[in-house]
Amino acid sequence: MATLTIAAAQFAPVDDPVANLDTVRTAAVDAAARGADLLVTPEYTSYFTADIDDRFVAAAQPLDGPFVSGLRDVARESGIALVVGVAESADTPERFRNTLVAVLPSGDVAATYRKVHLYDAFGSRESDRIESGDPEQLPVFELGGVRVGLETCYDLRFPEVTRRLAAPETGAADVVVLPAEWVRGPGKEHHWRTLLTARAIENTVWVVGVGQTPPIGIGGSVVLDPSGVAVASAGASPGTLTATIDTTVTDAVRRVNPSLSLRRYDVALRTPPGGPGQR
Template structure:
């Protein structure tokens, strides 16, 4: 019989990185997500992070046909398992969009935050749609409002601020989360594969950590058409965890005291001369 892992020694906050591979079968994907939350519970994690499109993914493009409401099976399952395991959850999903005019309806690329008692704490709607590298996410999705309140989830004394995938290329998105009090930047993603894309993913995650003196938890989708390669980067830019392309679930401890020490040694946030102002 395997011994249960010891609880994190405070001030450490334990984070489970769930690099999942899912498809278009939403019922099967619910079970994959449940298993990830259960594994986080067994690891005595404080929070588990699932990738973008954890509810359903098609490498040819995700659209409204794979969307479901926030009270649908996927988010309901996350809330149930979070409460059972006592673990907060951050996960990407796709929800139906409101009617935005003539033509086919579009969905909303969304990250949900669930507390360890199963409450839906907040929702982030992806602001930067991936209309780059030959992709046209805006054909299938409606962007979230740039001036919406940031999603920042308090977990065990640290504040986890949420953006997703393509947002990683926009430093002002990360800085806005830090302005809202985030200590950790969480990036669920389905980072598209291609020339230099893995290099961009790693470099940008480290850059967001260094420039914000914040930890970064960047969790990629695994499988065809995406890079996987989830990362946990310290506030000093040191990569503490880096996965390959395969589906896997790993758990790490974030040292809250170390984050404070980095910000004291490098007080660049207090030296800022410009503010981030959303464009509406």
């Protein structure tokens, strides 16, 4: 048996990395006071504006830059781990990477994940500015005996991502955390909650979705157990929720529903149609 208390802090990041780092620091202090082992914040925590344009490219930093260095300090000071969305510098000057950084309480970086499925949908074109990540990434790290998998926002619409993280022969994650900037729009709240719930049920895995709040995002952060039941959830306002992941619950659910062991298909990588920034 292993347990992990996770805090999900939802807020609306601004176009000021210093201010956003202060928000993370405040959330980490609050999360630690609540007994959390891990704090998760939204996609684009380091920098955000409504339009993904050259300002993002200019604001992007390398992973050894001041924002991630600040995250490492926050983790050491608060004594808890962090998963935070950052705008990372890319290899090409006109692009950046949409990256998750996982930092241990020691301040060491445990894992990074560069978003694979870029948001070229609902009128948006992330691939115009973002360099997509390698689809062979398997971003899973261990914290307190619990294996934590990472994915980002639009990845949620591709069930293979969560399956690969959760399947015992690949990621074997006990919990999948998904920072997002889930843009508001007709039916979007329904999509968010339905897809998160489906990923939990079909993989019998804990799922933590953490969203940006309005005016652009929907909020709606939630922690779902391996049977798809919400054990903690939030509305649209900024705030933090906490819940404890318990692997004995996972074991019990999988004894009743051993779907991962009964499946007959593997996940295979494929090359997308392409476009700027896509792999």
